Amino acid sequence: DADVTQTPRNRITKTGKRIMLECSQTKGHDRMYWYRQDPGLGLRLIYYSFDVKDINKGEISDGYSVSRQAQAKFSLSLESAIPNQTALYFCATSDLVNGNEQFFGPGTRLTVL
């Protein structure tokens, strides 16, 4: 089984809808991250969490919110989706000591019409 899983893998939704993307990990890592990937822009950090009680904004947090329900679960919400949030979304984890080695999930392809 995969160490970092994301659901759903694909989602098409309409402008204004609320969307939740979920991430679970079995690696036992404390740190979890949400990124979005757009062509030519690489990965940009949306939010990150160092433990269940710690949530931090990343580079592009506007329009997004997160919840760390447990050490192993980190969800990303789009309260009111808009078309420019169409992108590939990745969850990642790392241990506390080495944030440079991150383990990524398979991604969620989100399309907002």
Next chain:
Amino acid sequence: QKEVEQDPGPLSVPEGAIVSLNCTYSNSAFQYFMWYRQYSRKGPELLMYTYSSGNKEDGRFTAQVDKSSKYISLFIRDSQPSDSATYLCAMSGQNAGNMLTFGGGTRLMVKP
């Protein structure tokens, strides 16, 4: 100007060629330099990890860092079709717990 610049490609080479992938950066505080490989419809995975300047070799892969020029490279020797992927450089600051800044990725195609 982005902090980390990377030619998006695509870069197409014949099997067996030596491949050179590069990134430039502007933030002199970066100390850790990584290369992630991303296959189509998959998440990135860490390929190479170096600290400060110098070279690191792992099999067919060599990572080079030139901090004086703010330039990093990944060389792939004897390239194989299985190396076809997008390669993302990533960097972070003095603390290994710092956040990563990614380049935009270079798409590589190795033709049999």
